[in-house]
Amino acid sequence: MAGLKIQNLCKSFDINDKKxxxxxxxxxSIQDGSFVTIVGKSGxxxxxxxxxxxxxxxxxxGSIEFTGxxxxxxxxRKIGIVFQEPRLMPWLTVExxxxxxxxxxxxxxxxxxxxxxxxxxxxxxxxxxxxxxQISGGMAxxxxxxxxxxxxxxxxxxxxxxxxxxxxxxxxxxxxxINIFLENKKTIIFVTHDVDEAVYLGEKVxxxxxxxxxxxxxxxLEYDRDFNSREFLKIREDILNIFFI
Amino acid sequence: xxxxxGLLIPLIIIILxxxxxLLKLFNDxxxxxxxxxxxTAYELIKSGELVRHLAVSxxxxxxxxxxxxIVAFPLAILIGSKExxxxxxxxxxxxxxxxxxxxxxPILILWFGIGETSKLAVIFLATFFPIFLNxxxxxxxxxxxxxxxxxxxxxxxxxxxxxxxxxQAVPSIIIGMQLGLGYSWRSLMGAELxxxxxxxxxxxxxxxxLSRPDIIIVGIFSIGIVGYIVDYFFIELTxxxxxxxxxEVNYGRVEDTEFVQEL
Numbered sequence: 001m002a003g004l005k006i007q008n009l010c011k012s013f014d015i016n017d018k019k020x021x022x023x024x025x026x027x028x029s030i031q032d033g034s035f036v037t038i039v040g041k042s043g044x045x046x047x048x049x050x051x052x053x054x055x056x057x058x059x060x061x062g063s064i065e066f067t068g069x070x071x072x073x074x075x076x077r078k079i080g081i082v083f084q085e086p087r088l089m090p091w092l093t094v095e096x097x098x099x100x101x102x103x104x105x106x107x108x109x110x111x112x113x114x115x116x117x118x119x120x121x122x123x124x125x126x127x128x129x130x131x132x133x134q135i136s137g138g139m140a141x142x143x144x145x146x147x148x149x150x151x152x153x154x155x156x157x158x159x160x161x162x163x164x165x166x167x168x169x170x171x172x173x174x175x176x177x178i179n180i181f182l183e184n185k186k187t188i189i190f191v192t193h194d195v196d197e198a199v200y201l202g203e204k205v206x207x208x209x210x211x212x213x214x215x216x217x218x219x220x221l222e223y224d225r226d227f228n229s230r231e232f233l234k235i236r237e238d239i240l241n242i243f244f245i
Numbered sequence: 246x247x248x249x250x251g252l253l254i255p256l257i258i259i260i261l262x263x264x265x266x267l268l269k270l271f272n273d274x275x276x277x278x279x280x281x282x283x284x285t286a287y288e289l290i291k292s293g294e295l296v297r298h299l300a301v302s303x304x305x306x307x308x309x310x311x312x313x314x315i316v317a318f319p320l321a322i323l324i325g326s327k328e329x330x331x332x333x334x335x336x337x338x339x340x341x342x343x344x345x346x347x348x349x350x351p352i353l354i355l356w357f358g359i360g361e362t363s364k365l366a367v368i369f370l371a372t373f374f375p376i377f378l379n380x381x382x383x384x385x386x387x388x389x390x391x392x393x394x395x396x397x398x399x400x401x402x403x404x405x406x407x408x409x410x411x412x413q414a415v416p417s418i419i420i421g422m423q424l425g426l427g428y429s430w431r432s433l434m435g436a437e438l439x440x441x442x443x444x445x446x447x448x449x450x451x452x453x454x455l456s457r458p459d460i461i462i463v464g465i466f467s468i469g470i471v472g473y474i475v476d477y478f479f480i481e482l483t484x485x486x487x488x489x490x491x492x493e494v495n496y497g498r499v500e501d502t503e504f505v506q507e508l
Contacts, residue, residue: 087394
């Protein structure tokens, strides 16, 4: 398990010879085994931030340090990500997609055990032989989550994984995310533009705007949270006020 | 039902042809009647001549296609996996692509004679591009978002290629092979018409010299029928191969799929 310490993280893109700063001196620390949500408007740099963390963006400045156990082995840190769209391999079944991160694993029993544990956990057992085009969007996103869990990473990044789902599936998966977090106690960094979702899921909500952190809001409420409780609404309002005042 | 619908047009043509022949609307020398064609076909089959010529042509296509595949496929993979390599090959390949194989037959005969080599060379030239270009397009036009999945999972370049890029290219590769097979047949017929001493194209050319339009038509029908059968078996074989590897031949297409709704 691991946490993160990020200092002076900057990233810019050159578009038509014009330098556009996407992240400006980002500083944050994420505790080992915590559930952090990052909320912000579209284009505030939250996706870029996740892409830097999982190694998909090169050329940035600043420092990213892992904290927590295994610190001496920094280069071997595993970070998994659930993208906004499931990104499943269309030629593989649900089961094969979940086993995808384990292709190098020689011990097939171990692979089978891991995959079936997560298939069961996510309620996908009866669809293990289905292909991605045969399952619904919500199920596909669950398979993507299962794939990340099979990867057994220390930190799980989630880039608006529920953005394309309907309200019912969204609520169902939000609950599943909380259960997974409580069961595994892995560090989760969850990016969303939905303030309700951010407050419902996160132990801490980081509010981002124009590439910077505007505020960090701790959410000291027990899971499963009530969307209509006074405390919940208060936190939600505080965050919304940041954007609208 | 689909197959019955497909028989409608050939059936109409045969009826019109038969009626025309019965009413003596066509000159029998130019368009022989269907029954003349049938009896000629029967004689050619009985004497073994048709089968012998077809077998010769079929073997040429098979060998030519095989040689082309083992050259074009790895070359496309190699060029496709090295981004900058295409710049060296592109102008030459683009130049070659525009030359119809039939136009190079005279020079091939000068170089290789009228033996098997010149025919295989013609098949190679005709088949190379569909296989090469479709494989190349398959391994270069992949979904980059899927590649990012491999990147995050820490895959090596080899794994990224064989586990993510190549499987995505399979439908494109199969289309290339199917097109290549069709082109092999066509180009071989061209080569056999110009210079050969056996094969179905030679049989047609020989029949022209003997003023036997019935044999010409039997030859033409044989080419069409054999081409159709070869294509059919190729598709069936591909489907079997794909399912035996746990893959669906239809992936990527939306039709004929059942949706399993969430429980």
